Amino acid sequence: MDMDDTDKVAFLVADAKANGLRVLAPDINASSYRFEPVLETTEERARAIRYGLGAIRGLGEGAIMSILKAREGAPFKDLFDFCGRVDRRLVNKRAMEALVKAGAFDSIAPAGQMDRSRLLAGIELAVRKADDSSSNANQAGLFSFGEEEGGQHAPEVELPQVVPFSARECLLHEKVALGYCFSGSLFDDIASEMRRFAPTPLARAMPSKEPIWIAGVVGASRGQMTKRGMMRVIELDDGSAKLDVTVFNELYDARKNVLKVDEPLLVNARIENDEFSGGLRGAALEILTLTEARQRYARGVRIRVEAGKTQEAQVVTALREILVRVREQSSSRETQKSVVLLEARQGQQVCELKLPESFWVTPSDEVLGHLRGIVGERAVEVEYG
Template sequence: EPVTDKVIRYGLGAVKGGGQAAIEAIVAAREGTGTGPRGTEKGPFKSLFDFCLRVDRTRLNKRTLEALIKAGAFDAIHQNRASLVASIDTAFEFANATHANANQGGLFDMMGDDAVGSSTQEPELAERLPWGIKERLTLEKTAVGYYLSGHLFDEVETEVRRFVRTRIEEMRDSREPQVMAGIISDFRAITGQRGRLGLFKIDDKSGVIEASADEAVLNAHKELLKEDEFVVVSGRLQLDHFSGGLRMKVQQLWSLADARCKFGRYLQVSVGDVMPDVLRVLGDFPARRVEHEQAEPVVHGLRVRLGLRCESPQGAAVAELQLGDSSRFYPSDAALAAWTAQAGSGHATVIYE
């Protein structure tokens, strides 16, 4: 329901795996009419542990709580959804222990202050690395049915705009092939007079454009042409007489890693205090050789330049070492993370210009 012109309240009952009984128990706890150990307390929940104490856990299971966290219902309490999910078992155990303590009428008091403290003081949340944008949104979609807190394009936008500068909303009809990037949605394959045809939308947050790919493109990129996948595409724009907008006939298609090979000049590794194990990274992430039936094989790989800095009492010396063409690597996200780790106090960046 709309709260203001810019805020919409999404009902808890619409979260998958919620259930009417669980939602009623949550509302009762928030209003101070619950049956949990602190069921008579009223007001917003202060923490995950406070939530489990106040909500009737006979009507709320761990699966429902996990779905609520993934949906973002706890974001105002704690931003790290990964830590919250990892702490569910601890929160239920804490609530059970606190409830048992209350029912036993002072039994823990006879055991000393340590026992009381261990069952009444809230534990720390489990330490976990926050989910990345894609993982957070994908899990959010499993709980809600669609994305509420962001867009899958957010994770790659900063890098992508360094080589695909034109946004979809800025696209204009042109006879020349155009390059655009975005997330695939509403993908479906149909069979027409000229074979199979892929129909889908490309969305970069600024706008959405209808696209099509013929059977040859479909067969060559089965792993990329699917729902929620990021792609860079090249093709011809044409007027869609049915909708009045533009549509693209896709002629070429790249994953982000392949786009780095296509549009990137090299990987700049600014070396820190330890020399990277170059051979190890190249061995773990070798360039990919793609065979073509009627053409020469194409090697997908990115060149590497090492930026070296040597300090001495007389000053600093700076040098750049370009590795040979045979030392290209396949620039997947994992490969870039490996180069960054090897750079130590330095960094690794794909250079596009």
């Protein structure tokens, strides 16, 4: 297998899964250079393949050989142990970032995938600690004069406390490191919400004179010049099927800023037979981002906290920070805010508070992800009437 051909790697991984093989994520303690069968005989792992480190972008063969050599004595315990044992002339910060984004540190991170943001934020600290330990060891070698080795242990160091990545952010990082989203689809995490607006999966779409709402993530986009100007053909993918949708000149000019690869979109379109391909295609009449759909149809953003705990103060502080950032970054299309409902629970009692308008927010994935990082993934939801 050509490890640098990410399209081929993605195809072979999908083919393996379709044939009942489990493809295990890259792992700094378990992966070799190439993809290899897992030899354990337990039923769970009898038909599994371990992802090869050689298929991670930004990780050269020299860096991989250094990692494999360093772990011969014992598996890596954490990021700090890793930095202290590999040859960092070969395994530089860029290589470590690629490993984290690919999920190769998940198995030794305290919270697994949820710690990827902390691992990325901690690389600089881990490198600095490794340099300090090396410097101290050299000084000890000069002045200890026969003192017993191995008596000192470096104190444990905590990873920085930062907001966890959302599922979407993790997948986009995987795409950077591996060339595609390994652990899931960008549509999976938003599928149930998208189905509120576009209940028909692309696989079940049928030709119709009446337009329908369809949803998917933009997988590809290509331009085409016509006599009336530029139009765009985007490929929507919702996991069930892919559909080419034509965005004609006027709509393209108005919405070209959201026609980006990996962007989830809702499209009001007429579905037509495509005589060229023999399949179907769509003709877009209106395009909405998920944030815009939330602004148009949602009742508000509900945040659940435990009464009497510090979460309440954290939520208020977070909302203030978010509001400052939103005002700095908002465009004319992002000025509409959604109501924020704070639900405080204490035992069996529930109190709902509609926060003042000054605390209302734009219900974007960034804002929702920031709040979920404080109060928990399931404690924040967009509520529809």
